[in-house]
Amino acid sequence: MVADFMDRARELLAGGVDDASLNAVGRLLAEVSREPGFIPQTETKSLHGSDTTSAVLQTDSDGLTLMLGKFSAKQETPVHNHNSWGVACVVQGKDRYRHWHHDDEGQLKVLYEKELGPGSFVTWLDPPHDIHSQQGIGGPALELVLFGKNTMTIPRKYYNLETGEVTTALP
Numbered sequence: 548m549v550a551d552f553m554d555r556a557r558e559l560l561a562g563g564v565d566d567a568s569l570n571a572v573g574r575l576l577a578e579v580s581r582e583p584g585f586i587p588q589t590e591t592k593s594l595h596g597s598d599t600t601s602a603v604l605q606t607d608s609d610g611l612t613l614m615l616g617k618f619s620a621k622q623e624t625p626v627h628n629h630n631s632w633g634v635a636c637v638v639q640g641k642d643r644y645r646h647w648h649h650d651d652e653g654q655l656k657v658l659y660e661k662e663l664g665p666g667s668f669v670t671w672l673d674p675p676h677d678i679h680s681q682q683g684i685g686g687p688a689l690e691l692v693l694f695g696k697n698t699m700t701i702p703r704k705y706y707n708l709e710t711g712e713v714t715t716a717l718p
């Protein structure tokens with residue numbers, strides 16, 4: 548069923564990756580994620596060096612990659628990018644999603660903040676539009692995230708808000 552979703556997502560994006568096609572993929576992801584058995588029982592591994600964890604469900608040769616992420620309520624993820632567009636849909640729990648951008652002065656600021664529950668999704672475009680942070684609310688948030696690239700194999704940027712330091716590292 549994951550493989551079927553990947554094929555359908557690829558078709559929706561065939562005409563180009565933009566807000567409209569990413570939203571269509573988000574609606575599809577929200578729909579299929581409700582199907583029993585869509586989310587396999589799977590081992591997740593630690594991400595961002597915290598108790599936020601993730602697992603790759605499928606990654607294809609063109610880069611299209613579906614991941615399952617669990618975002619802890621204990622601590623917000625660092626502000627980070629992915630060097631890829633993405634679609635994130637909550638399947639269980641609640642997530643406080645913050646999307647960041649550099650303002651006209653080059654300062655990293657929150658562009659918007661959203662509370663996402665099951666079936667709610669957000670989308671973002673390729674860099675520089677791919678900076679965010681997340682935190683579960685009242686418990687971990689389980690989420691499906693589709694990327695245009697296998698983001699587990701490419702370095703990402705971590706932004707330290709206090710020092711302004713930017714670190715590049717593999718997840």
Ligand SMILES: [Fe+2]
Nearest residue numbers: 627628629679
């Ligand atoms: Fe992320």
